[in-house]
Amino acid sequence: MDHRFDPALECLHRVFGYHDFRGRQREIIDHIREGGDALVLMPTGGGKSLCYQIPALVRSGTGVVVSPLIALMKDQVDALREAGVRAASLDSTRTGAEAARIRRDLLTGELDLLYLAPERLLMDSTLELLDRAPTALFAIDEAHCVSQWGHDFRPEYLQLSILGERFPGVPRIALTATADPRTRQEILARLALNRAEVFVSSFDRPNIRYRVTPKGNTRDQLWRFIRQEHPDDAGIVYCLSRKRVDETAAWLASQGRDALPYHAGLPAETRRLHQERFLHGEGVIIVATIAFGMGIDKPDVRFVAHLDLPKSLEAYYQETGRAGRDGLPANAWLAYGLQDVITLRQMVDQSEADEARKRVERGKLEAMLAFCELTTCRRQALLQHFGEELDEPCGNCDTCLEPVETWDATEPARKALSCIYRTGQRFGTGYVIDVLRGGADERIRRNGHHRTSTYGIGADLPAATWRSLFRQLLARGLVTVDEEGYGTLQLTEASRPLLRGESTLELRREGVKRRAKAKRTATRFDDPDDQALFDALRRCRRQLADEHGVPPYVIFHDATLVEMVEQRPADTEELAGITGVGERKLERYGDAFLDILSTSHHPAYRPSGE
Ligand code: ADP
Ligand code: ZN
Numbered sequence: 001m002d003h004r005f006d007p008a009l010e011c012l013h014r015v016f017g018y019h020d021f022r023g024r025q026r027e028i029i030d031h032i033r034e035g036g037d038a039l040v041l042m043p044t045g046g047g048k049s050l051c052y053q054i055p056a057l058v059r060s061g062t063g064v065v066v067s068p069l070i071a072l073m074k075d076q077v078d079a080l081r082e083a084g085v086r087a088a089s090l091d092s093t094r095t096g097a098e099a100a101r102i103r104r105d106l107l108t109g110e111l112d113l114l115y116l117a118p119e120r121l122l123m124d125s126t127l128e129l130l131d132r133a134p135t136a137l138f139a140i141d142e143a144h145c146v147s148q149w150g151h152d153f154r155p156e157y158l159q160l161s162i163l164g165e166r167f168p169g170v171p172r173i174a175l176t177a178t179a180d181p182r183t184r185q186e187i188l189a190r191l192a193l194n195r196a197e198v199f200v201s202s203f204d205r206p207n208i209r210y211r212v213t214p215k216g217n218t219r220d221q222l223w224r225f226i227r228q229e230h231p232d233d234a235g236i237v238y239c240l241s242r243k244r245v246d247e248t249a250a251w252l253a254s255q256g257r258d259a260l261p262y263h264a265g266l267p268a269e270t271r272r273l274h275q276e277r278f279l280h281g282e283g284v285i286i287v288a289t290i291a292f293g294m295g296i297d298k299p300d301v302r303f304v305a306h307l308d309l310p311k312s313l314e315a316y317y318q319e320t321g322r323a324g325r326d327g328l329p330a331n332a333w334l335a336y337g338l339q340d341v342i343t344l345r346q347m348v349d350q351s352e353a354d355e356a357r358k359r360v361e362r363g364k365l366e367a368m369l370a371f372c373e374l375t376t377c378r379r380q381a382l383l384q385h386f387g388e389e390l391d392e393p394c395g396n397c398d399t400c401l402e403p404v405e406t407w408d409a410t411e412p413a414r415k416a417l418s419c420i421y422r423t424g425q426r427f428g429t430g431y432v433i434d435v436l437r438g439g440a441d442e443r444i445r446r447n448g449h450h451r452t453s454t455y456g457i458g459a460d461l462p463a464a465t466w467r468s469l470f471r472q473l474l475a476r477g478l479v480t481v482d483e484e485g486y487g488t489l490q491l492t493e494a495s496r497p498l499l500r501g502e503s504t505l506e507l508r509r510e511g512v513k514r515r516a517k518a519k520r521t522a523t524r525f526d527d528p529d530d531q532a533l534f535d536a537l538r539r540c541r542r543q544l545a546d547e548h549g550v551p552p553y554v555i556f557h558d559a560t561l562v563e564m565v566e567q568r569p570a571d572t573e574e575l576a577g578i579t580g581v582g583e584r585k586l587e588r589y590g591d592a593f594l595d596i597l598s599t600s601h602h603p604a605y606r607p608s609g610e
Pocket of ligand 1: 022050299
C-alpha cells in the first residue's frame with residue numbers, strides 16, 4: 001500500500017495495527033492536523049483516543065493530554081508504550097529524576113504524548129515549560145468535567161480556558177462521552193472553544209445486547225445468566241446497597257467465580273486492590289455499587305448486570321456502556337421487580353431534595369420504568385431518549401429477539417384497583433393480593449375484609465401473575481405507594497378511566513419463558529478446537545502481561561485473539577494483517593503467538609494444562 005501521501009493512515013496501520021478509521025475519526029484527525037479546534041462527542045468505546053493520538057504523532061512536537069484521573073493516564077501510557085509510542089505521564093508519583101527526564105524529552109521533541117492532570121498543567125512551572133517546548137496539540141479528555149451540573153465536576157477544568165490565549169497557534173480538542181446538549185454548550189463556553197468544530201457521533205452501542213428480566217429468584221437468575229453465557233468472562237454486577245454487594249460477591253465466590261466487592265464502605269486500599277485485580281486479571285467479576293466505574297477503561301468487560309433498577313435511563317446507559325468497549329458482543333442484563341419500583345419511589349419521596357428536584361427525579365424514574373415495561377425495541381427507545389432516531393428495530397435486544405406477548409388485563413386490573421379501594425388504600429401488595437385470592441390470613445378476618453365484595457374475586461390467577469400486574473400498574477402510574485414509606489398502595493387520577501370501564505389495558509405476559517439456548521458469546525466458540533486455541537492464546541497473553549506488569553488487554557485485545565482463531569495466520573506477514581497487530585507488537589510478541597498458532601495445525605495438538 002502506498003502511504004506516502006497519507007501519514008494518518010500510515011500511522012493507523014503501522015502503530016496501531018488497524019485497517020480503517022471508524023466513524024468520524026478520519027474527519028476529526030484531518031481537522032486537528034490542519035490546526036483546527038474540535039469538540040468530539042462519541043460514546044464510550046467509540047474510539048476517541050485515536051482522534052488526538054494520531055494527530056499528535058503526525059504533527060511535530062508533543063501532544064499534551066489533560067486527563068482527570070491518574071489511573072486513566074497510566075493505562076493509556078502503558079498501552080501506547082507497548083505500541084512503541086513515546087508517551088509519558090507527569091504526575092505526583094514521579095520521582096525527581098523521572099520528571100527531569102520527561103521535561104528534557106519534551107524540550108528536545110523526543111516525546112510524542114504527555115499526559116497531565118489539569119492542576120499539574122496549570123502550574124506556572126509547567127506552563128513556562130510548555131512555552132519553550134514544541135507542542136503539537138492540547139487534548140482535553142473527559143471534557144464534561146467542566147460542567148458544574150454533572151457528577152464529575154472538577155473546578156480546575158474551568159481554568160483550562162487559558163490554553164487558547166496562551167498558546168494561540170496550538171490546536172485544541174475536547175472529548176467526552178456525555179451526550180446532552182446542555183453539557184455540550186457548557187464545554188464550548190467554559191473552555192473558550194469559540195471556533196471549534198463540533199463532531200457528534202451516534203450514541204448507539206450496537207454490540208451491546210439489552211435485556212430486562214422480571215425478577216423471580218434473582219440469585220438463581222443471575223447465576224444461570226453468568227454460567228450459561230459468561231462462564232469465564234469479566235463483568236460488572238451492580239447492586240443498590242453495600243450489604244447486597246457484599247452478599248452477592250461472597251455468593252458468586254462460593255460458586256467458584258473470582259468475584260470481588262467494591263463500594264464506598266470498603267477501605268481505600270481494598271478498593272484499589274480489587275480494581276487492580278479486575279483490570280489485570282481475566283474473568284474477574286466486580287460486584288459494586290454505582291461508586292465503581294468512572295475511569296474504568298477495561299475494553300473486555302463482557303457483561304454488565306443490574307440486580308437493582310438504576311435511577312434513570314442516563315445512569316443505565318452510562319453503566320451498561322462499560323460493557324464491550326472493544327466492539328465485541330456484550331450483554332447488558334437487568335433484573336427488576338415489584339419491590340424495585342416501590343423502593344425507588346420511596347427513595348425519591350423521602351429524600352431531602354426540594355419539591356422541584358423531586359419532580360425531576362420522579363420523571364427520570366418514570367422513564368426508566370417505561371423502558372423496563374417496553375414491548376417494542378429497547379434500543380430504539382433508549383436512543384430516542386437521547387434525541388436520536390433508529391429507523392428499524394435493532395434485532396439485538398430481548399424484545400426484538402423474543403417478541404413479547406401481551407394479554408388483555410382490563411378485568412383483572414379493575415379487580416385489583418377496586419380491591420385497593422375497598423380495603424381503604426391502607427395495605428401493601430402482599431395483603432391486597434391475599435384478599436383478591438381469598439386467602440386465610442388472620443389479619444383479613446380481623447379487618448373484616450373477608451366480607452368485602454372483592455374478597456376472593458381473583459382466585460383464578462396465581463399470585464405471581466398478580467405481582468406482575470401490580471408491578472405494571474405501578475410502573476404505569478395507575479397505582480402509587482404512600483409517601484411515608486409503608487408501601488401501601490393508593491389509586492391515582494390516572495386509574496379512574498380504567499375503573500369506570502372507559503379504557504382497557506394490555507400488559508406483558510410473563511411466566512413460562514422459552515428456554516433460551518446457550519448463545520455463542522464473544523469468546524466462546526462452537527468448535528472445541530477453536531476454543532482450545534483461543535484458550536492457549538489467552539494463556540500466552542496472560543504470561544506476557546505478567547512479565548511486563550500490564551493488564552492482558554494491553555498486549556492484545558480479545559478481538560485480536562478472536563481474529564487469530566478465525567484467520568489462523570501462519571507467518572509474520574499474515575499475522576501483521578490481523579487487526580490490532582502493529583509493527584512494535586509484531587516484533588515483540590509475533591513469534592510467541594505464531595508458535596501457538598502453528599502447533600494448532602497439527603492434529604496431535606492438545607492444549608496444555610486442561
Ligand atoms: P473511547 O475513549 O471513545 O471510549 P477508545 O479510544 O478507548 O474509546 O477506543 C475503544 C476501542 O476501540 C479501543 O480498544 C481501541 O483500540 C479501538 N479502536 C479505536 N479506533 C479503532 C479503529 N479505527 N479500528 C479498530 N479499533 C479501533
Ligand atoms: Zn431491539
